[in-house]
Amino acid sequence: EIVLTQSPGTLSLSPGERATLSCRASQSISSSYLAWYQQKPGQAPRLLIYDASTRATDIPDRFSGSGSGTDFTLTISRLEPEDFAVYYCQQYGSSPLYTFGQGTILEIK
Amino acid sequence: EVQLVASGGGLVKPGGSLRLSCAASGFIFNSAWMSWVRQAPGKGLEWIGRIKSGTGSGTTDYAAPVKGRFTISRDDSKNTLYLQMNSLKTEDTAVYYCTTLTGYHFDYWGQGALVTVSS
Numbered sequence: 001e002i003v004l005t006q007s008p009g010t011l012s013l014s015p016g017e018r019a020t021l022s023c024r025a026s027q028s029i030s031s032s033y034l035a036w037y038q039q040k041p042g043q044a045p046r047l048l049i050y051d052a053s054t055r056a057t058d059i060p061d062r063f064s065g066s067g068s069g070t071d072f073t074l075t076i077s078r079l080e081p082e083d084f085a086v087y088y089c090q091q092y093g094s095s096p097l098y099t100f101g102q103g104t105i106l107e108i109k
Numbered sequence: 110e111v112q113l114v115a116s117g118g119g120l121v122k123p124g125g126s127l128r129l130s131c132a133a134s135g136f137i138f139n140s141a142w143m144s145w146v147r148q149a150p151g152k153g154l155e156w157i158g159r160i161k162s163g164t165g166s167g168t169t170d171y172a173a174p175v176k177g178r179f180t181i182s183r184d185d186s187k188n189t190l191y192l193q194m195n196s197l198k199t200e201d202t203a204v205y206y207c208t209t210l211t212g213y214h215f216d217y218w219g220q221g222a223l224v225t226v227s228s
Binding site (some may be wrong): 032033035037044045046047050051056088090091092095096097098099100101102103 | 144146153154155156159170172173206212213214215216217218219220221
């Protein structure tokens with residue numbers, strides 16, 4: 001089983017700042033297999049990034065994804081008030097087919 | 110606009126059964142791969158199973174914690190996805206989301222259905 005470890009657990013920043021969220025896989029995965037989601041309280045998750053770096057439909061360009069192998073990053077260039085949420089990375093692999101990281105809480109400082 | 114509306118959640122006793130439904134609209138359901146993902150209260154996301162489209166033989170795959178107890182099915186004539194849950198355990202308490210599955214990611218999510226397993 002491939003384990004995804006997200007860091008930090010909680011990130012405290014102010015609007016306008018840059019956020020960098022990390023997702024590390026326990027073994028190398030294809031970039032095609034890595035996605036990022038945003039979840040706000042009481043809401044379903046929303047797809048942000050797939051194939052490690054492709055923005056999903058209607059996702060603002062302040063969100064970007066990068067990385068390869070075992071290290072992947074989600075960057076939010078300038079935080080807007082609505083960006084404060086929980087972020088999950090997800091990978092496709094084998095047994096189980098899909099796994100998620102434990103999440104990073106992005107909170108207002 | 111893609112819409113996934115889940116229903117059928119509720120309170121059930123350990124060992125009981127429940128069936129969730131997910132009504133889909135806004136896309137070509139019969140060619141879509143679909144999945145269920147759950148989230149226990151205050152916890153992260155857990156994939157529990159998927160069903161391929163009819164053209165993909167409609168086969169299913171499950172995560173280990175639910176294999177043999179949960180069954181995913183679909184009725185393409187009704188644009189509806191189902192999750193039959195048997196032998197429920199307290200640890201199955203969660204919000205259950207139906208999602209579309211494109212490539213290797215979950216692109217659209219329903220609003221979720223809360224299942225509480227408690228005596």
